Amino acid sequence: MFSLIILIVLSILSYLFTxxxxxxxxxxxxxxxxxxxxxxxxxxxxxxxAVGVVSGCVFLVTSFLFIPIVFGHxxxxxxxxxxxxFAEMLAALLSICCMLLLGFADDVLxxxxxxxxxxxxxxxxxxxxxxxxxFNSTTFVVxxxxxxxxxxxxxxxxxxxxxxGMLAVFCTNAINILAGVNGLEVGxxxxxxxxxxxxxxxELQGDQYKAxxxxxxxxxxxxxxxxxxxxxxxxxxxxxxxxxxxxxxGMTFAVVVPQLFHIIPCPRHRLPKYSGETDxxxxxxxxxxxxxxxxxxxxxxxxxxxxxxIDKVEDEVSITINNLTLINLFLIKLGPMSELRLTxxxxxxxxxxxxxxxxxxxxxxxYFYDT
Ligand code: UD1
Ligand code: MG
Numbered sequence: 001m002f003s004l005i006i007l008i009v010l011s012i013l014s015y016l017f018t019x020x021x022x023x024x025x026x027x028x029x030x031x032x033x034x035x036x037x038x039x040x041x042x043x044x045x046x047x048x049x050a051v052g053v054v055s056g057c058v059f060l061v062t063s064f065l066f067i068p069i070v071f072g073h074x075x076x077x078x079x080x081x082x083x084x085x086f087a088e089m090l091a092a093l094l095s096i097c098c099m100l101l102l103g104f105a106d107d108v109l110x111x112x113x114x115x116x117x118x119x120x121x122x123x124x125x126x127x128x129x130x131x132x133x134x135f136n137s138t139t140f141v142v143x144x145x146x147x148x149x150x151x152x153x154x155x156x157x158x159x160x161x162x163x164x165g166m167l168a169v170f171c172t173n174a175i176n177i178l179a180g181v182n183g184l185e186v187g188x189x190x191x192x193x194x195x196x197x198x199x200x201x202x203e204l205q206g207d208q209y210k211a212x213x214x215x216x217x218x219x220x221x222x223x224x225x226x227x228x229x230x231x232x233x234x235x236x237x238x239x240x241x242x243x244x245x246x247x248x249x250g251m252t253f254a255v256v257v258p259q260l261f262h263i264i265p266c267p268r269h270r271l272p273k274y275s276g277e278t279d280x281x282x283x284x285x286x287x288x289x290x291x292x293x294x295x296x297x298x299x300x301x302x303x304x305x306x307x308x309x310i311d312k313v314e315d316e317v318s319i320t321i322n323n324l325t326l327i328n329l330f331l332i333k334l335g336p337m338s339e340l341r342l343t344x345x346x347x348x349x350x351x352x353x354x355x356x357x358x359x360x361x362x363x364x365x366x367y368f369y370d371t
Contacts (some may be wrong), residue, residue: 210216
C-alpha cells in the first residue's frame with residue numbers, strides 16, 4: 001500500500017517532467033532530421049517525430065527509481081531477498097528498454113515491414129527466459145464447453161513460448177497500424193492502460209494479487225508519462241510519437257489486415273484522405289487493375305463487399321476500393337468528418353470494446369470457467 005502511494009506521487013512528478021521536457025526538445029528532433037509532415041493538414045510544417053522516446057525514457061527512469069522503494073525492505077534482509085520477483089521486474093524493464101531502442105531505430109532508419117515483425121520477437125526474449133526459469137507453467141485451463149474433448153487442462157509446452165513471442169509482435173504492431181490521425185496511437189494506449197489498471201485494482205483482492213500488483217507498478221508510471229505525451233500529440237499535433245512509442249506500448253487489439261501480405265495492393269500510407277477545402281477527412285482509396293486480381297483477392301473483395309465492409313466502385317478494367325483499415329471503415333460508414341471527430345469516435349469505440357471485454361471477463365466468465 002505504502003509503495004503504491006509513493007508510486008502515484010512519483011508518477012505525477014513524471015507527468016509534469018515529461019510535459020515540460022517535450023516542448024523543450026522539439027527543436028532538437030527537427031535539427032536532427034527526425035520529423036514528419038502532417039498529411040491531414042494544409043500547413044506543411046515540420047512536426048518532430050519519435051517523441052515517444054522522451055516519454056518512454058522518463059517512464060523507464062521512473063521505474064528504475066522505484067526499484068529501491070519496492071524492494072527496499074528486502075534489501076536489508078539479504079537472505080530472504082525475493083530474487084524471482086526482482087528478476088521478473090528487471091526482465092520486464094529490459095524488454096521495454098529493447099523496444100524503445102528498436103523502435104527508435106525504426107523511426108530513424110524507416111525499417112521494412114519484415115523487421116517490424118522480427119524486432120518485438122527479439123525484445124520479448126528476456127521476459128520469456130525469466131518466465132521459463134521462474135514459472136515454466138505452460139498449462140492452460142480448458143473452457144467448460146470444451147472439457148469433454150480436452151479434459152480440465154492442457155499442457156501446450158514449447159508452444160506457449162511461441163504464443164507469448166507472437167503476442168509481443170501482435171501488441172506492438174496493432175498499435176502502430178491503428179494510427180495516422182492526430183492522437184490515435186497515444187489515445188488508444190491511454191484507454192488500454194486505464195482498462196488494465198481498473199482490472200488490476202479489482203483483482204488486487206484475489207489470490208493472483210502479486211501479479212496484479214506487479215502490473216500496477218509498471219502501468220501507473222506508464223499511464224502518467226503517456227498522458228503527458230497525449231497532451232502534445234492531441235489534435236492539432238505539435239509532436240508525433242513515432243514507432244518508438246507504438247513499440248513501447250506493447251498491448252492492444254488490432255484490425256485484421258490482408259493488405260499487409262499484399263494480397264490486395266497496400267500503399268505506403270493508408271491514412272485517410274485530407275481535403276484542404278473542407279478540412280474534412282474521407283476514406284483513402286486504392287485502384288486495382290482487374291488483370292492483377294487473382295482468385296484469393298477476388299474472394300476477399302467479394303466477402304468484404306457482401307458484409308458491406310468496403311466501398312467498391314467498379315468499371316470494365318479496374319476496381320477502386322477503400323484501403324482496408326478500421327479508420328477508413330469508420331469514414332465510409334459515418335461519412336467524411338473532421339480529424340478531431342474521427343479520433344474521438346475511434347477512441348469511444350475502443351472504450352466500448354474494453355467494456356465488452358470486462359463483460360466477458362466478469363459476468364460471462366462463469367459459463368466457461370469455474371469462477
Ligand atoms: C503505419 C501504417 C500506415 C499509416 C501510418 C501512419 C500500416 C501497414 N501502416 O505505418 O498505413 O499511414 O502508420 O502513422 O497500416 N502522420 C500524420 N498524422 C498523424 C500521425 C502520423 O500525418 O497524426 C504521418 C506523418 O507524416 C508521419 C507519418 O505518418 O511522419 C508516420 O508514419 P510511420 O509511423 O513511420 O508509419 P508506419 O508505422 O510505418
Ligand atoms: Mg508508426
